[in-house]
Amino acid sequence: MYIKLGTEPGGIVILVVDNAVEGGYMAGEVARLLPGDDVRMYNYPNGDDDPSLEDVDGVVIGGSGAGVYDEPDQPWITRQKEFVEAVIDEEIPLLGICFGHQLVNEVLGGTVVNSGESRNYLVEASLAEIPLFEGVRNVVPVLHSDIVTEPGEGMEVVGTADYNRYFATRHHERPIWTVQYHPEFTPEIRPEYSDSWDESEYSFEASTATRTLENFSQCCQQRTSVSD
Template identity: 75%
Template sequence: MDNAVEGGHMAGEVARLLPDADVEMHDYPNGASDPSLDGVDGVVLGGSGCGVYDEPDQPWIGRQKRFVGTVLDEGVPLLGICFGHQLVNAALGGTVVDGGESRNHLVEASLADVPLFEGVEPVVPVLHSDVVTEPGEGMDVVGTTDYNDYFATRHRERPVWTVQYHPEFTPAIRPEYDAVWEESERSLEESTATRTLANFSRFCRHESGE
C-alpha cells in the first residue's frame, strides 16, 4: 500500500526489490476504496508523511485501520513499514505519539532471531519522528533501539510483522531525500535492511504453496 500523501518514491522501490513477485500498488490516500484480497499472497503497508493521529483530517487512515482488521481476519501475511508499523499497532489498540525528534539516518537496532530478520544487519535506515509507545493487542516486540522499545513487532497468532525502519530505502532513491537525509559514519550501501522484504516475500510464497 502506497501511503505517501505526495512525492513518494519508496513504494516503487518495493516492487523493484522484489522482481520475482507480481507487485500491485494501491494509492490509499487518493483511492476511494480498499483493495481486494482475492489472490493476494501478502500485503505491505508503507510509510507516509501523515501520522496515525491525523485521522480526523485524513479519513483514509481510518479506512486503512479497518482494512488491517480484514487482513488479519483473512490470515493474509502483512508487513507494516514505518507509518505501516505504527498504523497496524494503532489499529490493534496500541499507542503512537510524536517522539519529538525527527530521525533521518541510519540507526543501530537490536533485532530478534526470527526469520524476518535473517541476513539483516543491525544498522538500518529510518525516516520518522512518530514512535509506538504501546504495542497493539497480540503484538510482541521483536526489535528495539536505544530510543524506542517497540521498534519492531510481531503478532503472536497471525502472520503479521511491523518494522519502524525502511527496508526499501536504498542508495537508488536516497538522492530524492537529500533535503532530509543525514549522512553518518555508517554507510547506507552496507545496510542489508532490504533482506527484510525478500524474507517476507519468501514467507508469502511458502504460505501460498509456491
C-alpha cells in the same frame, strides 16, 4: 487502480499499499525490490475505494508523510484501518513499514506518539533471530518522528533501538510483522531525499535492510505452499 509489475500464473500476489499523500518514491521502491510473481500497488490517500484482497497472498503497508493521529484530517486513514482489520481477519501475511508499523499496532490497540525528534539517517538496531530478519544486519535506515510507545494486543517485540523499545514487532499467532525502519531506502533513492537525509556514523555498506522484503516474500510463498 493497481499497477501490475509482473505476472506469472500460479505465482504469489503481493499488494503494496502506497500511503504517499503528495507523491514519493518509497512504495515504488518496495514494489521494485519485492520478489514476487505479481506485485501490485495501490495508493490509499488518493484512491476512491479499498483494494481487493481476492487472490492476494501478502500485503505491505508502506510509509507516509501523515501520522496515524491525523485521522480527522485524513479520512483515508479510517478506511485503511478497516482494511488492515480485514487483512488480519483473513490471516493474510502482513508487513507494516514505518507508518504501517505504527498503524498496525494502533489497529490492534497500541499507542503511537510524536517523539518530538525527526530521525532521518542510519541507526543501529537489535533484531531478533527470526526468518524476517535472516541476513539483515543491525544497521538500518529510518525516516520518522512518530514512534510506537505501546504495542498492539498480541504483538511482541522483535526489534529495539536505543531510542525506541518497540522498533519492530510481530504477532505471536498471526502472520503479522512490523518494522519502524525503511527496508526500501537505498543509496539509489537517497538523492531524492537530500533535503531531509542526514549522515550518521554508519554507512549503507553495513546495511542489508532490503533483505527484509525478500524474507517477507519468502514467508508469503511458504504460507501459500502450506495452504495448497
